[in-house]
Ligand SMILES: Nc1ncnc2c1ncn2[C@@H]1O[C@H](COP(=O)(O)OP(=O)(O)OP(=O)(O)O)[C@@H](O)[C@H]1O
């Protein structure tokens with residue numbers, strides 16, 4: 002009884018005060034909430050919503066260096082459809098994203114190793130894996146460029162020792178994308194490991210013990226208990242990973258670069274956007290490219306969310 | 317399948333900390349054994365040693381005459397019910413119960429039948445397709461028990477399985493587990509710190525204190541003839557009264573113990589005089605805390621019809637035949653002829 006009376010008493014007591022604003026307690030609570038998120042919302046509006054809306058607007062405009070903006074409707078989007086460079090960029094971005102997804106199983110593997118009970122120097126390993134994440138992509142790209150060097154790069158030297166012919170990692174179509182995606186994995190792995198590790202640490206030890214008593218071996222426990230239990234984390238890592246891949250720019254630009262003979266065949270959506278917008282100064286067309294990228298990211302993420310129903314378990 | 321379990325000289329240390337110095341224990345096939353003791357005394361550790369979830373530091377564990385000290389948990393053919401239930405949250409009730417069978421490589425038909433049978437016994441038939449998160453505490457408990465029974469283990473291990481349930485449900489589940497034991501006649505080892513569970517369910521109670529076994533015996537043995545002060549104080553609720561000093565010395569003992577239910581209370585005459593402090597009326601019983609002149613606070617358990625109030629003057633008379641005498645080492649002393657407490 003008392004629990005239903007108490008709120009009523011409280012609203013009666015508040016009645017005198019709130020009446021001058023003519024707001025119910027619920028409305029006042031909501032208003033307080035909105036006020037709290039207002040600063041963040043304003044920040045997001047300036048840094049996020051405005052650029053998107055502006056790009057959207059631009060994508061319907063023809064722009065020039067000295068001309069103003071003239072409305073051209075869907076012209077840019079129609080152009081995109083039969084722009085072979087755009088198709089090439091999209092295919093490359095997809096390959097990059099698919100190869101980049103290998104980061105997820107790798108992260109699960111290393112995180113599981115790091116999650117071994119009683120492991121010593123855990124924080125040291127964590128730092129080790131995380132270092133590439135905080136290293137400037139420019140530096141990473143330059144170092145890997147050397148590693149991939151056809152004639153004196155350690156990778157080809159290693160291959161030579163094993164009796165394989167040298168590979169031109171960065172000057173062949175497709176291979177160059179895979180090679181750069183591998184660097185992307187290397188530099189992003191640490192972050193994924195940290196995320197997966199935190200997921201692993203939320204699995205109650207009781208479950209492992211129960212499964213052990215139930216006769217499940219280490220592999221069965223991993224696949225039947227651990228993996229499903231951390232599937233929400235795996236899903237999150239996969240989604241973030243694909244988005245990051247679709248947005249790749251710096252690694253490609255540094256490791257391949259406009260001077261590379263295969264640059265045109267190695268472009269991703271964002272490097273192509275950069276070329277159109279900042280080299281050719283066709284800002285309207287560039288805007289259409291990013292809006293398409295945005296749509297693509299939303300579609301791929303939407304697809305992932307749809308597919309997750311089949312394999313992600315929320316306890 | 318037999319389920320007798322023998323621990324010899326079992327010791328367990330975590331690094332420099334010895335939790336169980338040395339335990340020898342014999343558990344007969346089909347027995348319901350309860351481990352009791354204060355928090356942190358090593359009950360769970362001992363259970364986990366038997367389960368194989370912890371390695372023994374030294375000593376050996378035998379199940380059915382087979383040395384299992386170094387065997388993996390699954391090979392020991394024991395089933396454990398955890399305090400947290402440890403149900404697999406991503407699996408349905410049916411899959412949870414089926415899990416040990418699948419791990420054992422049983423065929424789908426056998427699994428299906430066994431799961432259905434277990435569900436029927438445990439009243440879970442309507443919940444088989446639910447996830448553990450959609451069940452009540454009592455239902456989860458039953459799923460955990462179901463997962464344990466389908467494997468037909470040599471023994472069941474329970475670690476405070478009822479402590480997350482409310483009092484009423486605890487009562488029901490206590491009965492269900494006892495009935496299960498009567499049906500299956502499988503060895504059960506049950507950890508609890510609940511007096512009632514220990515007294516009502518056990519064939520044999522093992523009282524632990526700081527990793528040592530203080531006494532092993534049937535509930536009535538422990539109640540009637542506690543071997544030492546610790547067991548005397550631990551078994552029985554409300555606790556046994558202890559009297560030291562001259563009155564005890566008169567009995568040739570360091571300490572004399574008398575259970576609250578073995579003291580008669582009267583408003584007119586008796587051995588000890590005192591004033592009523594708090595009187596707890598439980599309906600069937602009345603717990604009365606009496607402030608006596610000679611012996612401090614004495615707890616008395618009287619019938620539900622006894623009406624006394626705070627501040628009333630009362631007289632207490634202990635039943636001398638039921639006195640427990642303890643020596644300076646805290647151990648039980650045999651009664652000698654004609655001893656008497658109040659002269
Ligand atoms: N993994 C461990 N490492 C170190 N010490 C431990 C470990 N597990 C248990 N202990 C210690 O061993 C002692 C016994 O613990 P245990 O869990 O067996 O007690 P318990 O009798 O089950 O207590 P409770 O009634 O509170 O469950 C405690 O002092 C505890 O701190």
Ligand SMILES: [Mg+2]
Pocket residue numbers: 359360361475
């Ligand atoms: Mg415990």
